[in-house]
Amino acid sequence: METTEASPFESSEMVATFLASTPLLSDSWKLCSHANATAPHGFVANRIGDVTSVAFSGVQMVPAAAAGGLEQSCCRNLVSLAAAADGLFPALQRRGEGEEPVMVHTGFLNLFLSVYNCPSFRNQMLEIMNNNKSVVFTGHSIGGALASLSALWLLSNLQSFPSPLSVLCITFGLPLLGNKSLSRAILQERWGGNFCHVIAKHDIVPRLLLAPLTPQLHTLLQFWHLSMTSPYLREAVQLNDNDKSELFHLVLACTEESAKAVEEPDMSMFWPFGNHMFCSEDGAICVDSATAVVKMLHLMLATGSASSSIDDHLRYEDYVGKVSMQFLKRRGFPEEEIPDSSYEAGIALALQSSGISNHDSVSEPAKDCLKMAKRMGRTPNLNSANLAIELSKINPLRAQIEWYKATCDDSRDQMGYYDTFKQRGASRRDSKVNMNRIKLAQFWTVLIEMLESNALPYDFHKREKWVYASQSYKLLVEPLDIAEYYRSGMHRTKGHYLKHGRDRMYEIFDRWWRDRRAVEEENDKRTKFASLTQDSCFWARVEEAREWLDNVRSESDARNLSLLWENIDKFEQYARRMVERKEVSKDVVAKNSSYSSWMENWNELKLQLQQFPTRFPSCLDGEVVP
Structure with missing residues (x-):
């Protein structure tokens, strides 16, 4: 009988443990402070060995002309990354048909x-x-x-x-950056752990940025403006208690509304991505579920006050200093409060680290939130198995399709694998191969969906077994997909396959193959045609x-000619x-294949052009002849 297992949020726990057990957090914060003090409106870089850290100053001014002034820098002002960034983010701009575009904060994008x-x-x-070999990007507030x-x-x-460079980004007090499509794209690219x-x-x-711009928020904008332009925020900002209270309750109400809308966020709603380490006086917890992050943003703020909500933006040095130290300490509970199971103990420790007491009014919903983040069910490793x-x-x-290819390649009609399938009839054999093609696609589609929902190990796409299995599947089956695409006339309504018909799954497999560790024998010269x-x-x-x-x-x-x-x-x-390199299967050079037919027609046309050069524009030796 299949059993379910309580799985910890593996990616976030590994990130948290790694950061807490190294000086990365404290060193990143020190460099952020240095950038704030010495490089307003800029960045500083520090190289140690093969690692360079780049810290962006939190003392930044969002370009007024581009973002509509300071007020616009805090409103729900999103812009399509594809439209505004002019190809700078190619991996994030390739979206499937019907998917919402990746959008980011206009002011932050223009600042970048x-x-x-x-x-x-x-x-x-x-x-x-x-x-x-490695680079660490870091920044406080807008610098983040x-x-x-x-x-x-x-x-x-x-x-x-190909590059061995590893990238890590650590931010402190980062405002939300983009919409749910940005978060989804980062998950799809497997960058959440970065x-x-x-x-x-x-x-x-x-x-x-979960709160809409209102007159009440204008006072906070003044505060933020000073935080970007003055290193002496505590002395420069003078907000009366009523203003602080009004602003605090406004943002708290908005985070509560956002927490209620997490299941179906609209495209204009800002959405978190990556791992979020929530710090308090009692420790830190790390969460990688975006839904849980939004809920925790509300629940933890609900235990605060107007004064603490502003002061906490300046207390990261204190919090960072405690994280590594508390990682090394054992923290216990009163004997009567020790949970019965290790799972409940983990939840209780995480709740304690968040600074939420068992006696707080939000303790129960916070526990529910953390349980949701722990994703009851199979662990990623069990899913992989x-x-x-x-x-x-x-x-x-797959074996049946390979047999079909072999029979096509050896057939007397000499059409080959691709053309035989494209021109197939209603035989039982052809129908069986087509059904197998569809079933295999269903398996790999489910696998990709699991990978993009973090249901598989973080390094799944680098495991040799799956890299080679996906490559083998792609080389065998994608030619059949192409044949079906042109057989059904989809190219006439949608456009050619490469730009308008290729499944994103194959693009993902391309990246897996491209990023693998190359094997020396792969570069050996072939002596016979490839099997695929x-x-x-x-x-x-x-x-x-x-x-x-x-x-x-x-x-x-x-010109068109x-x-x-x-x-x-x-x-x-x-x-x-x-x-010439024999990187094609023998079905490509079969006597009656589409490629052989194309070469024959092309050679015929070149011969005609040589014989009658004045009858039509021509191309001889690669040059256009008028």
Whole structure:
């Protein structure tokens, strides 16, 4: 009988243990303080060995022209990352059809763009990428927003080339940065573990963007303005008790409303991402469930006061100093309060670390929140083991498709695997192969969904078994998906497969394969054709090239014709290299395959162009001939 197991939030616990047992937290805070004091409106960098830490000053001014002034810097002012960042975050801008766009705070994004455009920042990043093994981005308050965007920018762009550089971002009192789509995209990219946001128990700033801009909030904006421009906040800010109380209760009410709406947040609602370390006088807890984070933002603020909500934004030095020390101490309970189970003991210790007493009115809902964050059910490792069993069960489906490919490649019609499936009839064999294709896709789709919901180990996508299994599946089945796409005419209504039809799952598998540790024998020269074409999108490129060849015969516009020639020439060179290196399966060079047919038509056209150069624009030796 299958049993459920109480699983701790593995990613967040590992992050918390790592940070608490190293000087990273305290060193990051010291560098933040140094940046606040010596580099207002900028950043400082400190290199020790192969690790560079980059701290952004919390003394920042959100560009008034871009963000609509200081008032706009605190309102629900979100902008599409794809529209505003001009390709700087490629991994976060690739969204599936029908998905909500990734959106971030307008003022923070414009502030990052102003930093990004500084030569000193780019030079620093180039130095880090070329000479470091690790980089730690950090920042307090708005500096934390800059640190987060810098880390996201670097992580997004590291995907385009192999790099051993590891990235970690530690923020203190960070205001919420973007919407739920941003949080979801970070989960999908498996970057949640790269971020740890330290939040003081009653700090109002991380909760501020859950509240809409109102006249009552204007006083707090004055406070925040001074916090960005003066290192002597306690002396510079003079808020009377009534103002503090009004602002505190306004933000508290808004966080309560947000906590109630966590199941279905709208696109305009700010949403947390990464790990959140909540600190109090009694210790710290780390939570990676975004829903639990929003609830804890409310529950912990509910135990505070107007004065503590403002003061806590300046107390991170005290909190950080206690975390590592308390990690080394054993904390006990009165004998009568010791829980009966280890699970309840874990919840009780986490509640104690949050600074919420068993006697507080919010203790019970806080316990429920932490239990939710612990995700009752199978642990990620058990899920991984279960998937391995399921993979073995579906291997016969894959074997049947491999047999089908072998029979197609050896068939007398010499059409090959791709074209046989594309032009298949209503035979039982063809229907069985198509059904197997669909069942295999269902398995891998569920696997990706589990990975993106943190239901699998944090390093799952780096495990050799799954990297090679996904690559093998992709090379075998994606050609069938392409064949079905063009067989059903989807390219006529949606556009060609590469841009409009490819499942995001295959893009994920591409990254897994690209990021694996290369094996030396993979570089050995092939002596015979590969069992599977090494570019799973080869046939999609053939289909595009067929259309270019058809269009070139009827195109009269010289500019369009030149572009068609260029595309055809690039494809021919690419395909020839693949064939010469034997990186294609033998079905590609089958006598009646789509590729062989395309090469025959292309050679025919080139011969005609050589014989009748004045009849139509032509391309000889790679040059356009008028």
